Amino acid sequence: MMKSGGYLMLPLLVASVLALAIILERAWTLRRRRVSPPQLLSQVWKQLQAGDMNADQLRLLQAGSPLGSLLAAGLINARHGRELTKESIEDAATPVVHEMERYLTLLGTLAMISPLLGLLGTVIGIIDAFLVVTAGGISDPTALAGGISKALVTTAGGIFVAIPAMIMHRYYLRHIQSLMVSMEQQAVKLVDMLHGDREVDVADSQRRGAGA
Numbered sequence: 001m002m003k004s005g006g007y008l009m010l011p012l013l014v015a016s017v018l019a020l021a022i023i024l025e026r027a028w029t030l031r032r033r034r035v036s037p038p039q040l041l042s043q044v045w046k047q048l049q050a051g052d053m054n055a056d057q058l059r060l061l062q063a064g065s066p067l068g069s070l071l072a073a074g075l076i077n078a079r080h081g082r083e084l085t086k087e088s089i090e091d092a093a094t095p096v097v098h099e100m101e102r103y104l105t106l107l108g109t110l111a112m113i114s115p116l117l118g119l120l121g122t123v124i125g126i127i128d129a130f131l132v133v134t135a136g137g138i139s140d141p142t143a144l145a146g147g148i149s150k151a152l153v154t155t156a157g158g159i160f161v162a163i164p165a166m167i168m169h170r171y172y173l174r175h176i177q178s179l180m181v182s183m184e185q186q187a188v189k190l191v192d193m194l195h196g197d198r199e200v201d202v203a204d205s206q207r208r209g210a211g212a
Helices: 010-029 039-048 056-063 066-076 082-100 104-136 141-195 202-211
Strands: none
Touching: 010 104, 010 141, 010 202, 039 056, 039 066, 039 141, 056 066, 066 082, 082 141, 104 141
């Protein structure tokens, strides 16, 4: 099929390998337990109550997970008041989202250009078929079939790459949005606990975050 599709099958093959690599890498990186560890908020609260949260612990918390980065931002700015603490969490969320969306722009681009490459191959194949007809009529059906075959194979190849790439691109964007909502809710609950605005059931918070 690679030979019958012509040279445009090579970029489609490269696009398929890149798309698969991005899909697998993001599946590993965006695991819910890695991004938002279910017991992290309760562990942080226990450390705060025990007085064990120092600068080293904050650095470890910040580097440990995206949720830890948000919680650390809230803890660092907790002394500045509730509103500023929330703003610091929102500011910290921006680079977290950017990191979680890494490679997704490329995945979306591959999903868009693959059908176009297939369409280009279709046009080239049809042109080849018409050139055969123009040169010798339809006396050589094998040569005519070669151009049509090239058109069909490249079209199928482009669609074959585009469909899973587009599905996974949309899925990961929705998944990241869901993770961010869950993490921001947990970070806000930490702010509420720090400022004593309301009592928060930490265990219930973790169950909700794990089931989100």
